Amino acid sequence: MTALLEVENLRVSYGKIEAVKGISFSVEAGQVVTLIGTNGAGKTTTLRTLSGLLKPTGGKIVFNGKPLTRVPPHKVVALGLAHSPEGRHIFPRLTIEQNLQLGAYLRKDSGGIGKDIDRAYELFPILGERRKQAAGTLSGGEQQMLAMGRALMCQPKLLMLDEPSMGLSPIMMQKIMATIVELKAQGTTILLVEQNAQAALSLADQAHVMEVGAIKLSGTGQDLLHDEGVRKTYLGED
Numbered sequence: 167m168t169a170l171l172e173v174e175n176l177r178v179s180y181g182k183i184e185a186v187k188g189i190s191f192s193v194e195a196g197q198v199v200t201l202i203g204t205n206g207a208g209k210t211t212t213l214r215t216l217s218g219l220l221k222p223t224g225g226k227i228v229f230n231g232k233p234l235t236r237v238p239p240h241k242v243v244a245l246g247l248a249h250s251p252e253g254r255h256i257f258p259r260l261t262i263e264q265n266l267q268l269g270a271y272l273r274k275d276s277g278g279i280g281k282d283i284d285r286a287y288e289l290f291p292i293l294g295e296r297r298k299q300a301a302g303t304l305s306g307g308e309q310q311m312l313a314m315g316r317a318l319m320c321q322p323k324l325l326m327l328d329e330p331s332m333g334l335s336p337i338m339m340q341k342i343m344a345t346i347v348e349l350k351a352q353g354t355t356i357l358l359v360e361q362n363a364q365a366a367l368s369l370a371d372q373a374h375v376m377e378v379g380a381i382k383l384s385g386t387g388q389d390l391l392h393d394e395g396v397r398k399t400y401l402g403e404d
């Protein structure tokens with residue numbers, strides 16, 4: 167079976183600094199795949215490159231059978247790859263509903279857009295209750311929900327989530343992780359970058375540990391959850 171996303175020997179540099187040093191991994195349709203690793207490992211750089219925001223210096227990206235290596239961001243979205251970025255980047259002065267509508271900016275099917283907005287409200291009822299409120303009035307966790315809901319509005323074939331639990335309370339983090347499990351059950355394919363290795367590995371089908379721009383270890387989420395080295399370095403065990 168051909169994977170939905172194939173990344174082969176991907177290299178990305180900022181000037182003379184090589185941040186991603188030839189990584190390879192794939193994502194099958196219906197899977198949750200996670201990239202974990204310490205700060206500066208190159209996870210965000212990888213997602214930004216897949217989104218077309220950064221140009222790779224080498225390697226190959228194939229998404230849904232099409233080369234993605236030099237495709238601009240709006241075309242990447244049109245091909246079905248959505249990115250919920252680190253730091254959320256919602257529009258604070260627009261209402262929650264307007265933020266969701268912006269996620270569908272490439273679509274023309276107003277009926278379908280309306281249905282998907284309702285779906286976002288089903289997934290995150292708090293957003294529905296506050297639909298007319300400025301998005302800047304939401305809490306950090308609620309803004310994360312909005313960022314995820316907005317990314318889903320382009321009906322992605324693959325949803326990329328960068329650090330969705332960052333800065334959230336344990337309860338809010340659990341809610342976000344439960345939503346990822348629910349999205350997976352609905353058939354959404356997800357590439358998840360997470361600092362919270364325990365949570366990410368618990369729900370991932372496949373996982374990759376990144377260190378200084380390279381993939382150091384790969385396996386199923388459960389394999390890595392029980393790996394002694396991973397437990398010491400990423401799960402804080404002695």
Ligand SMILES: Nc1ncnc2c1ncn2[C@@H]1O[C@H](COP(=O)(O)OP(=O)(O)OP(=O)(O)O)[C@@H](O)[C@H]1O
Nearest residue numbers: 180183185203204205206207208209210211212361
């Ligand atoms: N705009 C930039 N210009 C120069 N170097 C950068 C830039 N963005 C990131 N880097 C460097 O690239 C490397 C990888 O950073 P990246 O943000 O991809 O890591 P990360 O694994 O996502 O870490 P974090 O969890 O802290 O976000 C780091 O050494 C970082 O300092």
